[in-house]
Amino acid sequence: MDITILDTSATQGTSWLHRCAPAAKLAAFALMVVAIASSVNVLVVASIAACLLAVATSCRLPAGPLLALSAYPGVFAALFAFAAGVDALGAALIVGRAVTAALAAVVLMLTTPYPQVFAPIQRLVPPVVGDAILMTYRSLFLLVDKFASTMTAVRLRSGLNRRAPLRSASAVSRTLGGVLLYSVDLSQRTHDIMYLRGYDGRLVVSARSSDSIVRDVALVTAAAVVMGGAWLWRTRWAELNPYAWLPLASALIAVLLTLATTLLRKAAR
């Protein structure tokens, strides 16, 4: 889980989706998740994934991290499907839903700075929970850095060796112990900073304004259309299932068109 890539893309990107209001993106994300979770036809799920890929292509999101992060839960979903003993189509549906939901989440996180993603959640939950979410994400960067640098030191001293898993596990355990102590000290330092800055029981994240209301409305409407389509397919599946290839073909054409447009624009520069 390389959160640095997520953060860099979210804060430095300038695409149309980056410029949308975070609230609109969260609403669209929620609609997409409902669409994915309620779909029982694997081709419909694949169509939603293709739509998300078209969006990611149009925003020029980093393809490697996007696909790697999205595919990761697919491994565990496959394990879940195997354990559940479902047939091939059932397994494809389980994996497809997991990967597509992850794709939606990663597109959101690649285009929205984390305080803006967590701010609406922070307003809904008790202060200790809302503030802890923001604080966790902040601490995560520091701990990942600390852990990586310590592991590099361990590796340089030949502490990690795939042929000696017990010794490696022992080295990782000691490193994690050191990171644990560091994390407790880090929380004390953060407490100092919060105290001196006059923390009164609530961290305040100012909402980012939108560049274009029309774009925000269009984004939410598009997501609502996808969700509506998914629901229609779920309720009228007997009539629609024979044509399940149709939305997938349309979505794939959209991906190809977006890709071609992006490449042409790149070549024109």
Add this chain to the structure above:
Amino acid sequence: MSDLSHLHIPDGVLPLWLIGAGWLVAIVMLAVADRRVRGTEMARRVPLVGAVSALMLVGMSTEVVPIAYHINLTVIGGILLGPWLSMVAAFVTVIILALAGHGGVTVAGLNATVIATEMVAGWALFSALTAVLGTSRPRISAGVATVLALALSTTMLVGIVALGGAPATHRESGAFDPATLSFSNPFSEGVVTNTLVAAEAHDEEDAEPVGGIAVRRFAITVYTLGAAGWLLEALITAAIVGFVARVRPGLIFEGALAQPARAPIGDEGLH
């Protein structure tokens, strides 16, 4: 793969009522935890929860040995935070994982409940074992507490999947069936009068189970893979707890919040 006990229930597998129940339990859990921790020392509790949650996330994203295994550190988190803050940390961890694409979004309530159970059980068992065995054997207490806590959370997972209900059928679920595919023009009779085809192409009697869960097979797989994970997690947790117990015993035996707060640097004169 000790975290087989949670996080990897994908979206859309469980029925809506179970997902709703999971969120309800998580909300009640958070409300109770908030009530218990509200008020004093918020400025100290919030960064501590943040740091421990981040630590668990680091553990969950760290491969320990080359078998794609990663650990949870939930029991250590429970030992450091105690029961109420553990519930908060579990929810925070699950939300961040879900938004990073790890674990289902709709099932975050259920996942938070399972992780919170793991943390609270780990804390309770470690405290009880320390009371029985004394503070001289923290490794054994931590190892046993970890195995039992993970066994409990894995059993919860199997219970959740079993509660998910009977297998659906093609007819009931509307799952994709290649046999019904039609590449003819669906609008050949006009958009409005389009009747589409194949609604009666397959009999209900022909429907085969799809998308349902074979609970017995699921339980066997999860317990088999999980047991190895519990042992590995227990060994690592025991090693970490042993290490910390040597250098900062108060953190392990009293919890992080029981440690005396020092005055902020540069502000000593006020205290």
